[in-house]
Amino acid sequence: MNIQDIPYIIYAEETPNPSSVKFVANKLLLVSGASAEYLSPSETIDAPIAQKLFQFPFVKRVFIQSNYITITKQDALEWEEIRDELRVFITEYLNKGNSIINKLPEQKVAKDSSFKETVSINTQHTAPGNDVENKIIEVLEQYIRPAVEQDGGLITFKELKDGVVTVQMRGSCSGCPSSTMTLKAGIEALLKRLLPDDVKEVVSEAV
Known part of the structure; x- marks a missing residue:
């Protein structure tokens, strides 16, 4: 079939x-x-x-x-x-065979390792800028994103500036009461442990 x-x-x-x-x-x-x-x-x-x-x-x-x-x-x-x-x-x-999405919205999308895959599907990613950013993205993709998607959400990396990592959270993660705990106890702790010289804090930006 x-x-x-x-x-x-x-x-x-x-x-x-x-x-x-x-x-x-x-x-x-x-x-x-x-x-x-x-x-x-x-x-x-x-x-x-x-x-x-x-x-x-x-x-x-x-x-x-x-x-x-x-x-x-x-x-x-x-x-x-x-x-x-x-x-x-x-x-x-x-x-009934009805349409789901005819055209993806143009959103402020953070950069991640799916850039090469999704750029042709109407998104506005910026390619990763340096080795530290690449490492952050790799950690998010490997350890964080699967769990977030399992919970009906999406996390993407936006930028690293003066040791502060900014991520964007969508879906169920947006406005979730436990998202701050996840951000600090999970994501921030992991990135600070793996990249102690580069990451001081992780914050979430509203989309």
Whole structure:
């Protein structure tokens, strides 16, 4: 059977952010290395599925990557009230053959090792500038990014300046109460241990 003939199956997965749930598909939604985040309906002109999701009044943020959609809700409702409704909607939407994203948004994207893979998919990466930055990116890609993506988020390196590493966090990581702890106890501690002469602090920049 051709993979295109296999129907979409969607299941919901909790994330460390109580406001976000990861809706995982059994097939890719975007090509490898691509991602898209939408913070308001006005940004979704080229993303039909995000446009439809924002028609639910409780949807606050939509992040799409690989085989999942991370949805961040408004605080007024609990996930128990809306999770199944969203899961059914996404499943039916995809199985009707509707478009997911027609064109990726032009975002302020940090630099990472996927630069060569994603530059042709409409992103604005800047190639890594030096050996220290390359090492930081390598550490993020190898040790941090897989775990963050597992939780429905994305972390990318932006810059190193005067010993301060700036990263950008999207999806479930954005606004997550535990993200500061993750940043300091996990990412900062690891980079300071591996690059003690180059890294003094790690901060997150809002996207």
